[in-house]
Amino acid sequence: MENKQNILDYIENEKNKYIELSHQIHQRPELGNEEIFASRTLIEQLNRHNFEVETDIAGHATGFIAKYDSSKPGPTIGYLAEYDALPGLGHACGHNIIGTASVLAGIALKQVIDKVGGQVIVLGCPAEEGGENGSAKASYVKEGIIDELDIALMVHPGNETYRTINTLAVDVLDIKFYGKSTHASENAHEARNALDAMISYFNGVAQLRQHIKKSQRVHGVILDGGKAANIIPDFTHARFYTRATTRKDLDVLTERVGQIARGAAIQTGCDYEFGPIQNGVNEFVKTSKLDDLFAKYATEMGEAVIDDDFGYGSTDTGNVSHVVPTIHPHIKIGSRNLVGHTHRFREAAGSTHGDQALIRGAKILSLMGLELIEDSALFKEIVEQHQFIKEHKK
Numbered sequence: 060m061e062n063k064q065n066i067l068d069y070i071e072n073e074k075n076k077y078i079e080l081s082h083q084i085h086q087r088p089e090l091g092n093e094e095i096f097a098s099r100t101l102i103e104q105l106n107r108h109n110f111e112v113e114t115d116i117a118g119h120a121t122g123f124i125a126k127y128d129s130s131k132p133g134p135t136i137g138y139l140a141e142y143d144a145l146p147g148l149g150h151a152c153g154h155n156i157i158g159t160a161s162v163l164a165g166i167a168l169k170q171v172i173d174k175v176g177g178q179v180i181v182l183g184c185p186a187e188e189g190g191e192n193g194s195a196k197a198s199y200v201k202e203g204i205i206d207e208l209d210i211a212l213m214v215h216p217g218n219e220t221y222r223t224i225n226t227l228a229v230d231v232l233d234i235k236f237y238g239k240s241t242h243a244s245e246n247a248h249e250a251r252n253a254l255d256a257m258i259s260y261f262n263g264v265a266q267l268r269q270h271i272k273k274s275q276r277v278h279g280v281i282l283d284g285g286k287a288a289n290i291i292p293d294f295t296h297a298r299f300y301t302r303a304t305t306r307k308d309l310d311v312l313t314e315r316v317g318q319i320a321r322g323a324a325i326q327t328g329c330d331y332e333f334g335p336i337q338n339g340v341n342e343f344v345k346t347s348k349l350d351d352l353f354a355k356y357a358t359e360m361g362e363a364v365i366d367d368d369f370g371y372g373s374t375d376t377g378n379v380s381h382v383v384p385t386i387h388p389h390i391k392i393g394s395r396n397l398v399g400h401t402h403r404f405r406e407a408a409g410s411t412h413g414d415q416a417l418i419r420g421a422k423i424l425s426l427m428g429l430e431l432i433e434d435s436a437l438f439k440e441i442v443e444q445h446q447f448i449k450e451h452k453k
Contacts, residue, residue: 062171062433066425069167070418077163077421078414080104084155085409088144091186091193094121097142097155098183101162105181108166116183117198123183124204127169133177134438136428137208137383138165139196139376141187151400152188153216153392153408156417161213163417164424177432180208187375189231189337194375197338205382209442210349210431213376214420216408217389218397220362222350226343226387227276227302228309229373230335234260234279234320237330240293250291254284256327257295263319264299274371275312276302298336302373305452306341340373343387344380344452346445352430352437353388356423362390384445390423392416 084097098121102112105125116122142158144150165181172179182204186193199205238251264277271277279299285292301316303309317333324331354364376387393407407413431438 062175062429063426065171066167066429067422069170070163070422070425073163074418077159078417081155081159081414081417082409084142084158085150088149090146091143091188091190092119092121094142094185097121097158098123098185101140101142101158101183104162105166108169110169110181117195117202117204118192119185119195119198121183121185122195125165125181125183126178127172128178129172129176131173131176133175133432134209135178135180135207136168136431137180137182137211138162138424139211139213139379140181140183141213142183143186143188145188145400148400148402149405150408151402151405153404153413154187156216156392156408156413156420157213158183160417160420160424163421164212164428167421167425168428171429172432175429175432179428184375186337191336193231193337194340194378196375197340197378200378200382205379208383209438210428211376211379211383211385212424212427213387214424215387215389216392216413216416217399218391218393218395219367219389220357220364220391221367221389222354222364223343223345223387225304225345225371226377227274227304227371227373228306228342228377229300229302229340230309230313231337232299232301232313232316233332233334233336234297234299235332236260236295236324236327238291238293238327241291243289243291247291251293251328252291253295253329254292256323256329256331257281257284257297259323259326260297260320263323264316267315267319271312272303272308274304275308276300277312277316302371304342306339309339338375338378340375341377341381343374343377344385344445344448346380346384346386346441346448348437348441348444349384349386350388352427353386353423356426357388357390360419360422362419381449384441390416390420
C-alpha cells in the first residue's frame, strides 16, 4: 500500500504542472511527424526525472524512447504517448491528454520502481492520425522497438469510460492516373483522359461494395480532378481507405481495390500509381484480463465503466497489440453525445473535465503498472492469455 500511496501522492502534488503541459500542447496543435513542440515538451519533463531519452526513432523525427531501469528483475511497463493533432481541427481527438497522461503515469511509476523492480519505458508515438509516413507505432513494431516492452498501456479520451473495443485494420492509399492533356474540343481524340480513369475507378469501387463483407469499408475522395473544364486532365489523384476486421482480410480487399485501379488505367489508356502513403494499421488483439485491471482502477478512481457498442474505428495501437498485451480504453471527458474529431471534442480536451480525466487516467495507468510488477501471477496470466488469443487468430 505504501508504493501505491506514493504514486497517488506524487500525481496529486504535481497535477497542476501536468495539466499546464497538456494545455500548452493543446494550444499549439501540430500535425503528424511535425510535433516538434509537443515532443520536446514531454521529453524535457522525462529528462528532469532521469529517464534516458533517445530521439528520432524509426524514421520519425518527433518520436522518442524514454527509459528508466531499476536494475532489478521485473517486467518492462510501456506507456504509449500520442501528441499529434488533426488538420483544421487541432486536438479534436485529445492527444494532448493521451501524451501527457502517459508521461505522468511513467514518471509516477518511476517514483517507486527502484523498490519494486522492473523498467518503465515511455514511447513517444507521432502521427497516430496517419498521413504521410503516418502511424509511427507500426514503424516501431517493424523495427523491433515494441519487443522491448512486456505490456503496453495508454488511455484515450472519450464520451464515456470503457474498455478496449474492437478496431478495424486499415490501409491508406493514394491512386494517381497519368494521361495526356489536350483541348477538350479541338483535338480531344489525341487525349488520354485521367479524369475518365478516376471516374471509372470510383464506379468500379462502387460495384465492388456489393461483394465485400458487411464489416469491410472502402471510402475515398478525389484530391485533384483537373484544372479547367475545357482542358482534358492529364493527372488525377485520389486518396482511399480500405478497412477490414483482420489484416488477412484487408490484404485481400486492398489487392482487389488495386486491381480496379489497374483496370481503369487499361480501359482509358492511362498510366497509374497505386499504393500506401503510410504504415498499414492492424486490428486490435484484445486481452480481457488487462482490460479488467483497467476497469478495476478506473472504478476505484470514480469512473463509471460501461459496456456498449461504439462502432469501429482504427488505431496503430492495434499493431502494438499483435506483439504484447496492450490496452486502448477510453476515459470520459464530456457528455454522452460528444463525438471525436469535432470542434466540441477539441474544446473538451482542454476543459476542466478533460483535465480531471488526464489526472485520473494517469493514476489508473500508473497503478496498473505497479500491480503488474508486484503481482507476478497476474502478469503471467495476462501474458499467457494474450499469447493464446494470438495463436488462435492464425
